[in-house]
Amino acid sequence: MAPIFSILHALPFLVLLPIIAMSREILPLKSSLSVDDYQSDLLRSRDGTFSCGFRAVYDNAFAFSIWYTNTASETVVWTANRGRPVHARGSAVTLHKGGALVLTDYDGTVVWQSDNNSSDVQQARLLDTGNLVMTSSTGMIVWQSFDSPTDTLLPTQHIVATTKLVSANGFHDPGHYMFHFTDSSVLSLIYDDADVHDIYWPDPDDGLYQSKRNRYNSTRMGVLHGNGDFVSSDFADQQPFSASDRGSGIKRRLTLDPDGNLRLYSLDSSNGDWSVSWVAISQPCNIHGLCGPNGICHYSPAPTCSCPPGFEMNNPGNWTQGCKAIVDTSCSVAQVQSVRFVHLPDTDFWGSDQRHVDKISLHACRNICESDCNCRGFQYVIREGTCFPKSFLFNGRAYPSHRSARNMYLKIAGSTNISGMLVPQSNVLDPRKHSRSCHQMDAKTMVPFPDVHRTSQGETRWSYFYGFAAAIFTLEALFIATAWFFVSRWELGSLEIQAVEQGYMMMAISNFRRYNYKELAKATKKFRYELGRGGSGIVYRGALDDGRAVAVKMLENVRQCEEEFQAELRIIGNINHMNLVRIWGFCSENSHRMLVTEYIENGSLANILFDGNILLDWRRRFNIAVGVAKGLAYLHHECLEWVIHCDVKPENILLDKDLEPKIADFGLAKLLSRGGSNQKVSRVRGTIGYIAPEWISSLQITAKVDVYSYGVVLLELVSGKRVLDLAESSGEEVHVLLRKLVKLLASTLLNGDEPSWIEEFVDCRLSGQFNHMQVRTMIKLAVACLDDESSKRPTMESILQLLLLADESCSSNVLR
Known part of the structure; x- marks a missing residue:
């Protein structure tokens, strides 16, 4: 019986044996981690604290990430391909012989790769700090994940001038909040999207001195220490921000959360739960963009988002999209729409001031805004007679008590019925349950505002409620000193402009x-x-x-x-x-x-192919055909928003320093009105010689118009001549010439008498140096693309597949 009991005791270990065997600390050269075995094919730090591999972000979609192993939710601290997940089958991350760590999708597409410049790479290793490193034969680190953080800093990890944290949204994409050094070398929290770029921490209503920051310090470096101290080169007297449970032996992380707040978390090792041990902003309404455009953040007593009278939510359940006017008052209807103003006491929409005008009456301020269709409302300071017309309503905030000097007047349509609509106000003693609260948001859009809990050592930490009470006391003291307040406001105007301009210059290269x-x-x-x-x-x-x-x-x-x-x-x-x-x-x-x-170095394909001094050999021309097909296939089949280019031609195909093609002007069909001043632009989008017949026939426009234009480009790549030049030399209309040419090419391909006429059709400047099969493939595709019936034309996806097949088939052939 003893042997039987021994086997039974060993069974759990035997079950775990494959996982233990596949989990390792090191990824050797020319080896991979596969998404197919994502639960077991992992890297694990030596002490077991961190794991690295594939993590599911939603159904059949995975990201290559690093996470805390023994936490309740296996908290992710770094992701390589945030915003571009890979498929659940066939994807892998591989340490290539050339020294790059490469993440590929199921079809071999490179989604992400390390940016190291060294080819002397021997292995990748996950350290006990959570840092994924690549080391050379001498043991030197040539690349590390710590140099490219996502939304989290770990102990010993530095944030420097070239790095930043970017929040995530509910769809695992980069959000609108950033944490990085500004041009003034001040470590800041910033809200950023296409319309707004605002610093909201340190508090812009306070100077840097009041915020205990040093401007223009000699270095830009911050670091989270293991004991819970976060220090930065711009902190006055090098005084750190410290965790309430400051001390060694606690696992920590500093995370820029989806709601835009920066929080230091401490791990309770007994249950794997995180608790907040420090928070940058104790009053959530100070976070910019929290309630979206036109929304107002207030306390009742919890932080709450509401729409002002005359407005309604853009997307119920998602406050980041804010509110919209019930009746439009934009410039397009301003001349026929009467307007009026709603008074919002103790309220301001921070920033977006068109200008400020001193010592004028409330009536005059109202007239300034009423006469400007771009003005959405104005703030008026009664005691000073100062007017702040606003072009955009963002960062709406209601202040406590009626002692505030901030009064907002919101422009709405005269026909808007606002009876029964409440003006959002802040009152931490308000017992009512408000109808719209920040907790009403979709969980995918914004996390709840976490409180600061009591530590296991019994230390008491601040909760938001007490933070609000302290803030109100401070505000009341400030309102008593109104003279100081207005002086500060006066000085802030120039500082705001300077901060915004500097923030623009520090925008990350990758951000639109x-x-x-x-x-x-x-x-x-x-x-x-x-x-x-x-x-x-x-x-x-x-x-x-x-x-x-x-x-x-x-x-x-x-x-x-x-x-x-x-x-x-x-x-x-x-x-x-x-x-x-x-x-x-x-x-x-x-x-x-x-x-x-x-900026694309070599200009357009048209300049090089038809007029330039550079002779494109056949290999280059075929590569250009493939690259353009890839770009169009992406626009037609892979974009979340379906995009038709509508003007594919050599002038809109640019060549970079390596003569790789890049399509320009995609999406302009969305932006431009039909018609234009250029005589070669038709009454609809497109250029003579490249426009599909359905444009002229006023038939339904689909992606097949781009397929037609691509067919013309293929003929020009092969022949080296413009179709317009061929038409002018023959004295025929270009569309008539194309029909004849397509008919001739189709007939010749059908008869099989190819070698002689192909030699004549291919650009004579190539002196016969081309691949016969690739030329034949391109001509066959051009004939198919130029069919008058759009339904008979191939898709860009199928065109690309045929070109790639021709490339593979001919890769070993010698050019003739």
Whole structure:
């Protein structure tokens, strides 16, 4: 019986044996972690604190992450591919022989890779600190995850001038909150999206001196110590922010949460739960963007979001989208819509002041806002006669008591019925349960505001309620000293502008953002260097303050209102593909509408293929055909928002320093009005010679219009000649010539008499140096793309598959 009992005792160990065998500390060169075995194929730190591998973010979607192993929810502290999950089958992360750690999707697409420059890499290792490192043969670290944090800092991890924390939203994508050093070397919390870029911690209503910060210090470095101290180079007298349970032996993390607050968490090792041991902002209503556009944050007594009278929620359950006017008062209806103003006492929408006017009456201030259709409301300080018209209502906040000097007057349509609508007010003693609270938000959108709990050592920590009470006491003291308040407000105006401008310059390279006209005029040296012009506008070369070379397109024929223009730009700004020109941002100021994109060194395919001194060999031409197909396939089939380019042509295909293609001007069909001043632009989107027949016939427009234009580009790549030039030399209309050419090519392909005429059709400058099968494939695809019936044309996805198949089949062949 003894042997039987021994086997029974050993069974649990035998079950765990495969997991133990596959979990390891080191990933050797040329080995992988597979998503198919995500539960067991892991890296684990030597002490077992951290694990690294694939984590499910939602159904059939995974991210390559690092997490605390023994916590209740296995808290993630770093993610490589946040915002771009991989499939649940076939994805892997591999340490390649060349020294890069590469994450690939099920189809082999590279989703993420380490940015180290060393080829002398021997292994990847997960350290006990939670740092994933790659080491050389000498043991030197050549890459580490600590240098590219996501939303969390771990003990011993530094935040420096080149790093930042970015919050996550409910869909595991980067959110709008950032934590990094500004140009003034001040470590700050910042709200950032296409419309707003605001610093909200340190409190902008206080000076840096009051916030105990040093401006323009010599270094930019912060670090979380294991004992719970967080120190930074800008902290006055190097006094740290300390955890309430300060001491060694506790596992910690500093996280920028989805609600925009920075919290230090301590782990209770007995149950795996986290508790908050320090918080940056004790009053949640001070966090910018919490209640979205037009929303107001107040205390009743818990932090609560409400819409002001005349407004309603954009998306019930999601306060980040804020409120919208029940009746529109925008400039498009301003001339036919009467307006009135609702008084919101003790309320302000911080920032977005159009200007401030001193020593005028309330009536005069009202007239300023009423006469400007872009004014959404105004703040008026009665004792000083100061007027602050506002172009955008954001960061709405109701202050306690009626002693506040802040009075907001909100513009609404005269026809709006606001009877029964309450004015949001703050009252920490209010026992009523409010109808709209921040806890009413979708759990995927915003986490609840966590309180600070009692430690296991019995130390008492602050809860938000007591924080609110202390804040009210402080505010009342400030209101007594009203003279000091107004002096501070006067000084704040210039500081706000300076802070915002500096914040713009420190924006991360990867973020789509809004530029002002002054910035772009400076970048382009007052629009001096013209790169080209077309039906959509003129393009200028420029350089931003951070050294990036950019192209600035000054758009023409934009007829959309401001809201529609920015909504379309948010869609376009989220598009990112290696064969699409990256859009960095935009300008929408007065009558100016501009796009800011990356600068592509070699200009357009048209300049090189038809007019340039560079001769594109066959390999380059085929690669360009494949790259353009990849970009269009992404727009048509992979974007969350379906995008049709509507103007595919060699002029809109740019070539970078390696002659890799990038498609420009995608999405402009969304932004531009139909028609234009350029004579080659038809009454709809497109350019003569490349427009599909359905444009002219006023039939339904689908992605197949881009397929038609791509077919023309294929013919031009093979022949080296413009179809317009061929039409002019033959004296025929271009669409007639294309029909004849397609018919001839189709007939020749069918007859099989190919070698002789292919030699004649291919660009003579190649001197016969081309791949016969690839040429034949491109011509067959061009014929299919140029079918008059859109339903018979192939999709860009199938075109790409055929090109890749031809590339694989011919990779071993010698050019003839």
